[in-house]
Amino acid sequence: MCLAIPAKVMRINHAHAEVDIMGVRKQINTLLIDHLNVGDKVMVHAGFAINKINEEDFNFLRDTLQNMLGNSP
Amino acid sequence: MTEEEKRLILKTVAQINESVKSDIRIMEVCGTHTHQITRFGIRKLLTPKIHLVSGPGCPVCVTEPGYIDALIALLTQKNVVVATFGDLLRVRGSSGSLEEQKVAGKKVITVYSPEDVLALAKSHKEENFVFAAVGFETTAPLYAALIQMARKEGIQNLFLLTSLKRMEPAIRFILWDSKVNIDGMLCPGHVAVITGIGPFLPITVKYHIPAVICGFESMDIIFSISILCRQIAGENPIQFMNTYRRCVSDDGNPAALHLIKEVFRISDVSWRGIGWIKDSALTLNSRYEEYDAFKRFGLEMESTPAIFLDGCECGKILIGEKTPNMCVNFGCLCTPDHPLGPCMTSSEGACAAYYRYGGSEN
Ligand code: SF4
Numbered sequence: 001m002c003l004a005i006p007a008k009v010m011r012i013n014h015a016h017a018e019v020d021i022m023g024v025r026k027q028i029n030t031l032l033i034d035h036l037n038v039g040d041k042v043m044v045h046a047g048f049a050i051n052k053i054n055e056e057d058f059n060f061l062r063d064t065l066q067n068m069l070g071n072s073p
Numbered sequence: 074m075t076e077e078e079k080r081l082i083l084k085t086v087a088q089i090n091e092s093v094k095s096d097i098r099i100m101e102v103c104g105t106h107t108h109q110i111t112r113f114g115i116r117k118l119l120t121p122k123i124h125l126v127s128g129p130g131c132p133v134c135v136t137e138p139g140y141i142d143a144l145i146a147l148l149t150q151k152n153v154v155v156a157t158f159g160d161l162l163r164v165r166g167s168s169g170s171l172e173e174q175k176v177a178g179k180k181v182i183t184v185y186s187p188e189d190v191l192a193l194a195k196s197h198k199e200e201n202f203v204f205a206a207v208g209f210e211t212t213a214p215l216y217a218a219l220i221q222m223a224r225k226e227g228i229q230n231l232f233l234l235t236s237l238k239r240m241e242p243a244i245r246f247i248l249w250d251s252k253v254n255i256d257g258m259l260c261p262g263h264v265a266v267i268t269g270i271g272p273f274l275p276i277t278v279k280y281h282i283p284a285v286i287c288g289f290e291s292m293d294i295i296f297s298i299s300i301l302c303r304q305i306a307g308e309n310p311i312q313f314m315n316t317y318r319r320c321v322s323d324d325g326n327p328a329a330l331h332l333i334k335e336v337f338r339i340s341d342v343s344w345r346g347i348g349w350i351k352d353s354a355l356t357l358n359s360r361y362e363e364y365d366a367f368k369r370f371g372l373e374m375e376s377t378p379a380i381f382l383d384g385c386e387c388g389k390i391l392i393g394e395k396t397p398n399m400c401v402n403f404g405c406l407c408t409p410d411h412p413l414g415p416c417m418t419s420s421e422g423a424c425a426a427y428y429r430y431g432g433s434e435n
Binding site: 003004027028029031032035043045046047048050051053054 | 188267
């Protein structure tokens with residue numbers, strides 16, 4: 001029930017935004033987010049954006065794992 | 074998943090399996106983690122020494138039957154529509170489920186977002202809409218936003234029947250009061266999106282148990298388990314970690330936290346199969362009591378404990394004492410089509426996840 005899925009902001013309309021969720025367009029509520037821009041990535045939970053995400057940080061995982069394991073295949 | 078990621082995962086798994094020398098128990102608190110761990114087959118990859126046990130983080134599973142009864146009682150009143158997320162429909166109270174009421178023609182609607190109910194309330198002024206507000210901190214701000222929007226627009230036919238729960242007191246209960254033996258914790262990523270890391274810090278600081286805020290991809294989970302295993306084995310000092318930094322900031326979502334504080338107050342609530350946990354509920358505060366369906370419709374929550382049918386072990390599964398396959402009913406008398414307990418009824422329940430993905434416990 002606490003599932004949230006990533007979406008990309010395509011258009012902003014006051015307290016709402018049109019987002020792209022894996023190719024599907026949806027209207028979501030953006031009241032919980034400050035300073036939203038077109039192109040931002042957000043996590044969507046039950047029709048509300050609950051935060052902005054920083055996709056680059058996913059690389060943090062990969063990099064840390066690489067470091068832990070050493071770089072050999 | 075890229076080939077590189079696959080290689081990393083398998084290598085990390087091999088390293089974890091080699092390093093774990095004695096039996097350890099890691100709890101995934103969140104129902105979505107239970108679902109993902111089972112879906113990715115992570116238990117099967119790991120050594121049998123690592124026991125991944127489920128926790129109380131499936132909101133539907135921990136909702137008391139008395140709450141379902143209160144929703145059903147509402148349906149006997151004139152001009153009342155009960156709105157809910159789909160997950161709650163099949164959960165049984167002592168007098169049946171909302172799904173049965175719906176089939177019998179009662180006014181039960183399922184919605185995708187709490188905001189959907191706002192539009193309905195505006196266009197159907199003759200009906201009173203009661204939203205079954207179930208969930209943890211991830212969902213609580215959405216209900217708070219709904220109520221604020223209703224107030225702003227002067228809507229008077231929209232109410233919440235709250236059964237909202239807080240994660241931190243439940244974790245405290247498991248680690249302190251229940252004395253269930255847990256060596257490490259995977260903390261719920263999407264609760265932490267809202268709360269930040271604060272509520273989870275006591276796990277390491279006060280209870281000295283390794284804990285990681287974890288995302289929901291296979292790499293997130295494997296990486297977090299490897300961190301926990303190293304700390305449990307004493308290779309690294311016990312230190313709180315957040316491996317879901319792409320979503321979870323230290324402070325969480327301030328706007329959402331502000332809304333929760335504005336609309337709700339903290340109180341006590343009983344968790345299905347577990348019992349009363351102090352300070353674990355969010356209920357509408359006095360500033361917003363005109364939206365409280367308990368008050369508006371004169372409802373009481375019966376505090377009768379859940380009666381689990383024929384040996385259902387949900388109560389023990391929800392605090393990590395047992396796993397679904399320890400229940401005699403699992404997969405024979407109890408299946409997702411004919412669930413006996415809430416852990417099989419909710420798609421995020423441990424029993425449903427094990428059944429669906431064959432999550433054989435090692
Ligand atoms: S398998 Fe069914 S009866 Fe057994 S614990 Fe799970 S929900 Fe309860």
